[in-house]
Amino acid sequence: MALIDVVVFEIGGTLYALDIHLAREIVEMMPITPVPRAPPHIAGIINLRGEITNILNLNRILNLPEHENEETQKIIVLMPDASGGSNVGIIVDNVRSVIQVEEENIDSMDNSFSKEAFVKGIIKEKTEESGAAGKTDLIIWLDMNLILAGLNIENL
Template sequence: MATIDVVQFEISGTNYAIDINTVQEIVEMMPITPVPRSPQHIAGIINLRGVITNVMNLNCLLGLDFGQNHESKKIIVLVPDAAGSSNIGLIVDDVQSVLQIDDENVDQMDASLSKEAFVKGIIKSGGGTTKQNLVIWIDIEKILEETLGTVEQCVC
């Protein structure tokens, strides 16, 4: 039986996860410098220990409402290889935990829906059948590939 390691986080009251091998680190929210005329999904840039990092609103990329309580938000910084050699951070409402999930606890999505929704699967966590939490396992590399490709095509 194979296991999957993911980082579980929350946006607008819903639990999501991304592959742990795409995550470099998780940092507390810090001041973000807006970039003029940037797309709505770009929150701006931060200076993270001397490295300029683009910060994206993941809720905007996923088509979700913006969460509340700006002070408790976190930034998930991705490894550059996962983000097409770019330094990218993702704003999330909160980071819950790192999960190690047996692949038998992941339900695959219908192929047509998963392609449109960028969902790798639904993780069932939390134990017994009556108390299970559902976590949406998103394909962050596919989201960024499409988003960064779209942004590059829009530059004149």
Template sequence: MAATIEVVEFELGGERYALDINLAREIVEMIPITPIPRAPPFISGVINLRGEITNIMNLNTLLGLPDKEVRENQKIIVLVPEAAKGNNIGIIVDDVSSVRQVPETDIENIGAGISSEFSQFVKGIIKVSGDEAEKKGKDLIIWLDMEKVLTDLGNRSKGSPGTGIVHEAD
């Protein structure tokens, strides 16, 4: 029997994406975000989530995807602090579809011949079959490596005047 992977499936710019379930702390409805002056474009701002300051990132901008208009069902996926080196980080997505168990046999790796700045952040492509693929009209889900995305973000910001990420006081 093939092993399964659990992921949170979400939508971004009309496409289907997923991230590892163990990286998601919670999913919250969109709430007002306080902008941070001079923050990088991928930082939308901060929110006060039950007394914790949480940095909010625009995943479209972070991944270099076209930024669509604000949608009605937008959500924030709050990541576990361990995924972001102890920081409280949330990512804006258009909608969260489901938590799904994916058999490893339904996951394809991106070919080594395909190179782009984006492909290094993709763990694999999840193939969806049957009625669900027909209903949504899309049969592939891009499985993001959010830990790599956040690590790359940290590496890019070294030596620059700041990432815009707000650290809570100890």
């Protein structure tokens, strides 16, 4: 049985995941310098240990409501090869965990829907709750490669 490692994060109270091999690191929110005339999905740039990193607003890319509580926001910095060689980070409301998911706990999406929504599948994760049989969280597994390809990251 195959196991898949994913980073689980939150946007607007909904759980999302991306492949762990796409994430280089997770950093605390820091001041972002806006870039004049940048598309709305580009929040700006940061200086991350001497490297200029483009910061994408995932809420805007996915047409989700903006989150105002910056205390819990994080930046997931992606591997350069995932973003066409560019240094790119995405803003998320909070990072929950890194988990291993069994393939049998992932439901595929209808192709016509999944391409539009950038969804690879839906992860069903059982959580233990005291005194109960537990409940199942649904985690939307995002296709970050498809999202980045649609943004034409190389031109940032």
